[in-house]
Structures are given as structure tokens and as C-alpha cells.
Amino acid sequence: MNTSPLTPGPRALQPPQGRGRTLARKLSEVLTGHPSRAAITLFALVISIFTALLALPAAAADHTATRLVDAALTATSAVTVTGLTSLGPEHFSFFGQLIILTAIQVGGLGIVTLGAWLSLLVSRRLSLRTRMLSTESLGVTKLGEVPALLITVVMFTLTIEALLALIMLPVFIEQLGGADGTFHAIFYAVSAFSNAGFTLDFTALDHPVVMTTINVGVFAGALGFPVVYMLFRMIFYRARMNLHSRLTLEVTVLLLLGGAALVAIFEWNNPATLGPLSIPDKFHQAIFASGMTRSGGFSTYEVMDQTDQTLLITNVLMFIGGGAGSTAGGIKVTTLAVLLLAIVAEIRGDEHIRVHRREIPTTLVRVAVAVLTAGALLVLTAVVLLSAVTGQGLASTTFEALSAFGTVGLTTGLTETAPESGKWILIGLMFIGRVGIITFSAGLTARHKATFYRYPTERPIIG
Numbered sequence: 001m002n003t004s005p006l007t008p009g010p011r012a013l014q015p016p017q018g019r020g021r022t023l024a025r026k027l028s029e030v031l032t033g034h035p036s037r038a039a040i041t042l043f044a045l046v047i048s049i050f051t052a053l054l055a056l057p058a059a060a061a062d063h064t065a066t067r068l069v070d071a072a073l074t075a076t077s078a079v080t081v082t083g084l085t086s087l088g089p090e091h092f093s094f095f096g097q098l099i100i101l102t103a104i105q106v107g108g109l110g111i112v113t114l115g116a117w118l119s120l121l122v123s124r125r126l127s128l129r130t131r132m133l134s135t136e137s138l139g140v141t142k143l144g145e146v147p148a149l150l151i152t153v154v155m156f157t158l159t160i161e162a163l164l165a166l167i168m169l170p171v172f173i174e175q176l177g178g179a180d181g182t183f184h185a186i187f188y189a190v191s192a193f194s195n196a197g198f199t200l201d202f203t204a205l206d207h208p209v210v211m212t213t214i215n216v217g218v219f220a221g222a223l224g225f226p227v228v229y230m231l232f233r234m235i236f237y238r239a240r241m242n243l244h245s246r247l248t249l250e251v252t253v254l255l256l257l258g259g260a261a262l263v264a265i266f267e268w269n270n271p272a273t274l275g276p277l278s279i280p281d282k283f284h285q286a287i288f289a290s291g292m293t294r295s296g297g298f299s300t301y302e303v304m305d306q307t308d309q310t311l312l313i314t315n316v317l318m319f320i321g322g323g324a325g326s327t328a329g330g331i332k333v334t335t336l337a338v339l340l341l342a343i344v345a346e347i348r349g350d351e352h353i354r355v356h357r358r359e360i361p362t363t364l365v366r367v368a369v370a371v372l373t374a375g376a377l378l379v380l381t382a383v384v385l386l387s388a389v390t391g392q393g394l395a396s397t398t399f400e401a402l403s404a405f406g407t408v409g410l411t412t413g414l415t416e417t418a419p420e421s422g423k424w425i426l427i428g429l430m431f432i433g434r435v436g437i438i439t440f441s442a443g444l445t446a447r448h449k450a451t452f453y454r455y456p457t458e459r460p461i462i463g
Contacts, residue, residue, distance in 0.1 A: 046079055074100065193221040224326035
């Protein structure tokens with residue numbers, strides 16, 4: 001039967017609530033249709049919830065509502081396990097500190113990881129969508145490894161945090177008493193392993209046991225869950241170490257010791273940092289400072305009291321960050337390893353990139369270059385914007401931008417004094433630094449377009 005032009009068609013007859021459901025479905029597809037977008041949406045949602053909680057009057061020590069920008073900055077810093085904040089620990093009540101501790105734990109485990117683990121606990125299985133989300137969050141490539149890795153991640157995290165808390169517990173109980181000492185021990189254990197850098201008392205790191213324990217916790221957390229899972233399989237199943245774990249361990253140790261040596265050299269006679277200390281304490285503090293620069297964020301002295309050479313070294317280490325699939329930020333140590341190996345292969349004239357009797361595909365080098373370039377452009381843009389809105393110099397804005405991007409938490413004091421626009425820039429930088437580069441690199445790794453034709457090859461002049 002023909003319909004006249006005035007007769008409404010099927011689309012026009014759709015009821016309003018049907019259109020609403022269609023719009024909601026399309027919006028859901030845009031936000032969560034791809035694993036990368038779903039991870040970003042989850043992070044943004046959780047940060048919004050913790051922002052609302054921290055803005056409550058009950059979260060502040062004086063029982064007044066915290067400004068939205070400061071609550072958002074603290075919540076983003078906690079969930080992204082950064083440590084940058086415009087408010088001191090004394091601003092928050094015990095309830096507020098408990099919210100921050102919960103946000104750090106959620107961010108350290110990973111929102112996707114925690115959600116997948118709860119799904120596994122309730123339904124005894126993981127959907128394909130959840131497995132795909134988890135592969136990007138944890139940095140694994142095989143969907144079949146996800147359930148075992150999720151269990152390992154949660155159990156390892158809780159076990160290490162419990163051990164760290166037990167080691168620090170006697171020190172804090174002696175200083176603060178039973179209840180406060182226990183809470184401090186748990187807070188610092190979670191903050192250390194999550195590489196968050198949040199503190200409750202600036203003098204806590206003066207004790208050598210606390211400082212050493214935090215350094216060990218930061219080192220373990222920065223290795224990455226894929227490496228932890230590999231070590232677990234090696235110990236209990238006699239598995240052979242894969243190339244990712246080997247490169248991560250080698251480069252991490254090299255950066256830790258190399259950074260400590262350089263910090264010791266340039267700060268040895270600095271009266272504001274290592275100068276007044278004994279020789280053993282100087283080495284201890286140098287190792288601690290080197291470990292904190294790649295994501296830990298704890299500090300035993302003011303950042304700006306360091307020499308210019310040490311500040312430059314710190315900037316480089318913050319940009320590199322920790323292991324892939326870890327709580328650390330930055331471009332990741334394996335990205336650095338792949339780029340250095342490619343440079344060495346090019347210098348030697350080798351056709352293939354080989355290390356430890358394995359060959360690295362050239363497509364992975366392209367991904368590493370893309371991650372490095374994206375990270376550099378992001379930091380450069382943030383430095384320009386921060387310089388414009390704060391009026392501060394290049395040294396402090398570059399340091400603060402790198403600290404936010406690398407989710408480190410070391411600060412020159414710019415975060416506290418920045419105007420509201422500067423704080424929103426840092427919020428965006430922390431969010432992108434924690435989520436964006438991970439999803440960006442994972443998306444590049446997963447995307448391979450088949451090429452059905454080739455153009456003639458031509459070599460432009462380089463260098």
C-alpha cells in the first residue's frame with residue numbers, strides 16, 4: 001500500500017521513549033564501545049565519585065566544603081596514583097583521609113582490574129568484553145592469561161601491602177600510638193606500592209626503616225603486574241622468563257642504580273640535600289631519590305633545593321616512568337629499551353633488532369616512537385599552557401608537567417599556588433598520563449591494516 005507524502009513513515013511514528021532508548025544506546029556505544037574508550041569512561045566516572053566525596057564538609061578537618069577544583073585535583077591525583085595536591089594532609093579529616101586511601105587502592109589495582117576481579121568472583125567467569133578491557137589495562141596480549149593474572153594481581157598486591165604495613169607498624173605505633181600508628185602504616189604501605197606518593201606526615205620519612213620499606217614498595221609496584229605474574233610462574237611452575245620481563249628488570253635496575261649514582265655525584269656537597277649527611281646516609285638517600293623519580297613521588301627534601309643537574313636527571317627519569325602494566329606512569333621502561341635497541345641495531349648496521357636470542361619486530365619500534373612522540377607533545381603542550389596561566393618559569397612548569405604526566409607526585413610547589421585554570425590543566429595531564437598513553441599504545445599495537453598494494457620506495461635524507 002502506498003503512503004501519501006503527508007503520512008508519517010516508520011521513523012516518525014517512533015515513540016519518544018523509543019528515541020530516548022536509541023539515543024542512550026548510541027551514547028553508550030560512543031563511550032564504551034571500544035575497550036580503550038570504556039577504560040577512559042570508567043576512570044572518569046570513578047574520579048567524579050571521589051571528587052564528590054572529597055568535596056563533602058565531612059571530608060575536611062574544619063567541616064567546610066572543599067572547593068570543586070581542589071577536590072577534583074586530589075581525587076584525580078589519588079585515582080591516577082600521582083600524589084600532586086593543592087591541599088596539605090592537615091586539610092582532611094580522618095574520613096577524608098580514608099576516602100583518599102580508598103581512591104589510591106582503587107587506582108593502584110586499576111579500575112578495570114578491580115571490576116574484572118569482582119566479576120570473576122561473583123560469576124566465576126569473564127566475558128570477552130571484560131577480557132579485552134583487562135588486556136589493555138594489564139598490558140598482556142593473550143586473553144587466556146587474564147583470569148590467572150587478575151587473581152595474581154589482587155593477591156600479590158594485598159600480600160605485599162600487608163607485609164609493608166607490618167614492617168612499618170612498630171615504628172608508627174611507637175610514634176603515634178595504636179590506632180593512629182596502624183592507620184599510618186596501612187596508608188603508607190598502600191601509597192608506596194601504588195606509587196601514589198601521598199603522605200600524612202612530612203616527617204615520617206625521617207625514619208630509616210620507613211624510608212627503606214617505602215623504597216622497596218615503590219620498586220615492586222613499578223615493575224608491572226605482567227612481570228609479577230611472570231615471576232610467580234617462574235617460582236611455582238618453572239616457567240621461562242619472557243623478553244618483556246627481562247627487559248623490564250634490566251632497565252629498571254639500570255635506571256635505579258644509574259640515577260642514584262648521578263644524584264650522589266651532583267648532590268654530594270649540596271648543604272640543602274645530601275651535604276650534611278654521613279657517607280652511608282648519602283648513598284641511602286641517593287638510592288631513595290632515584291627510585292622516587294620514576295613514579296614514587298616521596299621526597300625527604302625540597303625538590304627545588306637540588307642542583308640544576310639533578311633536576312634535569314629527575315625530569316628525564318619522570319618522563320621514562322616504570323614498567324608497562326604497572327602503577328607507574330611515563331612512556332615506560334620497555335619503550336625506552338626498544339628505542340635504544342633499535343638505535344644500537346642501526347649503528348651496527350644490523351637488519352634485525354635482536355636481544356637475548358629473540359627478535360623484536362619493526363612494528364613495535366613504530367609503536368615505541370609513536371608513544372615517545374605523543375608523550376613529548378603532550379608534555380610540551382602542558383608546559384606552554386602552564387607557563388601562560390601561572391606566569392612561572394620554564395624550570396618549575398616543566399618539572400610539574402613531567403611529574404603529572406609520569407604520575408610521580410614530586411612538586412616544586414606550583415600545584416599548590418597555581419590558579420584554578422592551572423589546576424585544571426594538571427588534572428587533565430594526570431588523567432591523560434595515567435590512561436591516555438596506555439590506551440594509545442595498546443590501540444596502536446592492536447591495529448594492523450592489511451596492505452594490498454605498494455608504492456615505489458624512495459628514501460628522504462635524514463640527519
